[in-house]
Amino acid sequence: MAPRVIGLALAAVMLSVLWVWHCTGARPVVADVHLSPPAAAGAPYRVEVVLRNEGFGGGQVDLTVRLRDQASGRTVQQSQKIALDEGETTLVVAEVLAPAGDYVPAVEVKYPPR
Amino acid sequence: MTDIARHLVREPSVGNPTEYAARVLRLALAYVGLFVLPLVGCGLLIWQAHLLVTLTQRSNVETLTLLFFLVFFVYLATLSAPGALGAARIAYYALLVRLGRDRLAVERRKARACGLPGAGEPVAALNKALERESQRGQPLCLAVADAAGSMGSLEIDGVRLWHRDARRDGSNSLLGFFVEQVNHVLQARGADAGLDVLHWKKIQDEAAEEYLSFVRFARNLEQHLGTAELWPRLILTDADCQELERRLAAICPALRDEAFLPDWEYSGEHKLPLIPEPLGLISLSRSETRVDPVASMGCAVLVVGAAVAVLALLVVFPPWVPGS
Numbered sequence: 001m002a003p004r005v006i007g008l009a010l011a012a013v014m015l016s017v018l019w020v021w022h023c024t025g026a027r028p029v030v031a032d033v034h035l036s037p038p039a040a041a042g043a044p045y046r047v048e049v050v051l052r053n054e055g056f057g058g059g060q061v062d063l064t065v066r067l068r069d070q071a072s073g074r075t076v077q078q079s080q081k082i083a084l085d086e087g088e089t090t091l092v093v094a095e096v097l098a099p100a101g102d103y104v105p106a107v108e109v110k111y112p113p114r
Numbered sequence: 115m116t117d118i119a120r121h122l123v124r125e126p127s128v129g130n131p132t133e134y135a136a137r138v139l140r141l142a143l144a145y146v147g148l149f150v151l152p153l154v155g156c157g158l159l160i161w162q163a164h165l166l167v168t169l170t171q172r173s174n175v176e177t178l179t180l181l182f183f184l185v186f187f188v189y190l191a192t193l194s195a196p197g198a199l200g201a202a203r204i205a206y207y208a209l210l211v212r213l214g215r216d217r218l219a220v221e222r223r224k225a226r227a228c229g230l231p232g233a234g235e236p237v238a239a240l241n242k243a244l245e246r247e248s249q250r251g252q253p254l255c256l257a258v259a260d261a262a263g264s265m266g267s268l269e270i271d272g273v274r275l276w277h278r279d280a281r282r283d284g285s286n287s288l289l290g291f292f293v294e295q296v297n298h299v300l301q302a303r304g305a306d307a308g309l310d311v312l313h314w315k316k317i318q319d320e321a322a323e324e325y326l327s328f329v330r331f332a333r334n335l336e337q338h339l340g341t342a343e344l345w346p347r348l349i350l351t352d353a354d355c356q357e358l359e360r361r362l363a364a365i366c367p368a369l370r371d372e373a374f375l376p377d378w379e380y381s382g383e384h385k386l387p388l389i390p391e392p393l394g395l396i397s398l399s400r401s402e403t404r405v406d407p408v409a410s411m412g413c414a415v416l417v418v419g420a421a422v423a424v425l426a427l428l429v430v431f432p433p434w435v436p437g438s
Contacts, residue, residue, distance in 0.1 A: 016427060025434040060437030083437065112168050112435045 020056055026084045027055030028109040035067070035105040044095035049107050051082065051090050058085040062113040065094045067103040076103075081113055123382065123402050123409045125290035125311075129298075131364035134291055137408055138368045141375055142204050144411035145197025148418060152187035152194075155422045159184050162429045169428060172435040183421065190418060197411075200374035203227070207371075221262030221367055228373040231266060231279040237315035238289040239322045240273040243333065243347035244296065244309070246355060251337070254350070256359050258288070260366040265373075268292055268362070273329045273345070275311075281373040286314050287406060288369060295361050299354045309348060314404050316379045378407050 032050040047065045061084055066077045076098040084090065128134060159166065159180060170177045210220045246254045253271040255278075257264065266279035268288075275292065277284050293309050300307040313322035329345055336344040350358070382405035387397040 019427065019433075020431045023433050024431040027432075056431070057434050059434050081437065112165075112172055112432055113438060114168055 022057075024055055024057045025059035026053045026057060026061055026086075026111045028052070028061045028082075028084055028111055029054050030107045030109055031089065033105050033107050035103065038100075041100075044097045045103065047094045047096060047105050047107070049092045049094065051084065051092055051109060053084040053086065053088050055111075056086065058083070058088070059111060060084075060113050062110040063092060063094075064108045064110075065096060066106040066108070067096055067098055067101075068106060069101040069103055071102055082109075124404050124406060125287070125294065126406050126408050128287065128291040128294045131361060131368070134287070134365045135368040135371075137287070138204075138372045138375070141408045141411065142197075142201035142371070144408065144415050145194050145375060146201045147415040148194035148411060149191055149198035151415065151418045151422050152191040155187040155418065155425060156184060156191070158422065158425045158429060159187070162425075165429060165432065166425075169432065169435065173433070183425070186421075187418070190414065194411075196376050200376070203374045204371045218262055221260070221370065224367075224370040225263040225265075228265075228281040228370055230281075232282045232284070235280050236277045236284040236286045236289055237322065238275045238286065238293075238311045239313040239315070239325045239329075240270075240275055240293070241310045241312050241346075242308070243272040243329070243345050244270045244275075245347055245349055247349050247351050254355070256292075256355060256362060258362045258366065258369070260363040262366065262370075265366050265369045272333050274326050281370070283377040285369070285372050285377050286316060286379055286404065287372070288365070289314075290406075291365060292358070292362070295358055296348070296350070296354075299350075299357050300348060303351075303354075306348065311404075314379065317381050317404055375407075378410065380405050380410060382410065 029052045030049060031052045032048075034048040036046040036048070038045055045067060047067070049063065049065065051061075051063070061082050062079060063082050064077055064079045066075045068075045076096055078094055078096045080092070080094065082090065082092055126137060128137070163180075166180055167177055169175070170180060207220055207224050210223075211217050244254060245251065253269055255270075256268045258266050258268060258277070264279070265281060266277055266284075269276045269278050275289050277288055280288075289311065293311055296309050297307040300309075313325050315322040332345045381401065381403050383399055383401040385397055385399045387394060389395040389397070
């Protein structure tokens with residue numbers, strides 16, 4: 001009886017490990033964010049985001065960049081979908097057209113993509 | 115297979131008083147698990163609703179499945195709440211003993227907390243009649259009591275085994291324990307044994323009554339004809355009865371604990387579809403007349419545990435889904 005139970009438990013653990021190893025998607029993490037003001041009047045703000053995939057697999061992720069105007073609290077946002085491979089670190093450059101202001105960047109990244 | 119079915123499904127852990135006490139503990143833990151795990155599942159479903167809904171929608175799984183799981187978890191938690199409460203009461207009395215209170219006094223408190231005998235008095239129909247050597251043809255009565263008080267009595271009238279004055283709903287497991295102990299006692303003195311339960315009245319009311327009436331007819335005919343034995347019977351000596359009463363007394367504390375827990379008695383069926391639905395051309399099945407609550411609740415805990423584990427796995431390691 002005990003060997004059978006142990007065998008079943010081992011099979012369950014093996015299945016879980018294989019599942020995690022081969023079927024999981026990305027786990028994106030925002031490693032760094034850098035905001036550059038427009039180079040000229042009317043040009044977009046440039047947001048550089050370093051994304052790192054800490055998951056065992058890859059996949060498409062949703063990236064949302066928000067610029068929050070510290071004076072009014074209003075936000076300007078831009079979303080894009082990024083493909084990440086297993087273990088990949090990538091630099092994403094988002095150009096956000098926004099009126100002149102005192103902005104603070106906030107980056108949200110989600111997996112699975114909505 | 116029959117032994118596995120008996121020891122795992124029908125009458126698990128009825129070999130001796132220690133096993134019986136461990137069985138009650140396992141039943142209490144099963145109710146706790148069946149109460150806590152669904153709550154964890156509900157928590158996961160609500161906390162990670164966005165993620166799980168996204169996963170279902172992007173992986174071609176019906177989102178309604180999540181609602182099914184939510185209803186399933188709420189249903190099980192509601193169903194097992196009285197059992198979890200009973201387990202808490204058992205833990206409370208066990209804690210009192212651990213804290214150094216007098217064990218007998220605690221047992222007496224437990225006996226009072228169990229309440230008066232209820233309407234549910236378990237009855238089992240045996241394959242062989244049981245009689246006392248000194249009282250042939252008479253019903254046999256064995257006390258189920260210890261120093262802390264009575265937990266009723268076992269009455270055996272031919273093949274009818276009845277737990278009289280059982281607390282709350284009583285327990286068929288006590289009857290299973292008794293049958294096992296009779297076999298042990300008879301085997302120990304080299305007598306024929308092979309006593310078994312054929313019907314449980316709580317589960318198969320009509321079949322049990324039909325069988326009991328038939329045996330009653332056979333025994334009446336036996337008396338009328340004056341023959342030695344129309345229906346097979348086993349004879350217990352006075353020493354056997356004393357030994358059985360001693361063993362019944364030993365499980366009284368466990369019986370009091372068990373009285374705090376719901377006693378859900380069901381028959382069971384295991385189906386193995388060789389060609390699954392919707393064709394369903396061939397399927398194997400095996401049924402058991404009784405599934406002990408430890409087995410049924412234990413299986414339910416495993417199923418709920420597996421469901422919660424899969425949900426947790428999906429949350430911690432979201433699966434790969436195709437991009438849009």
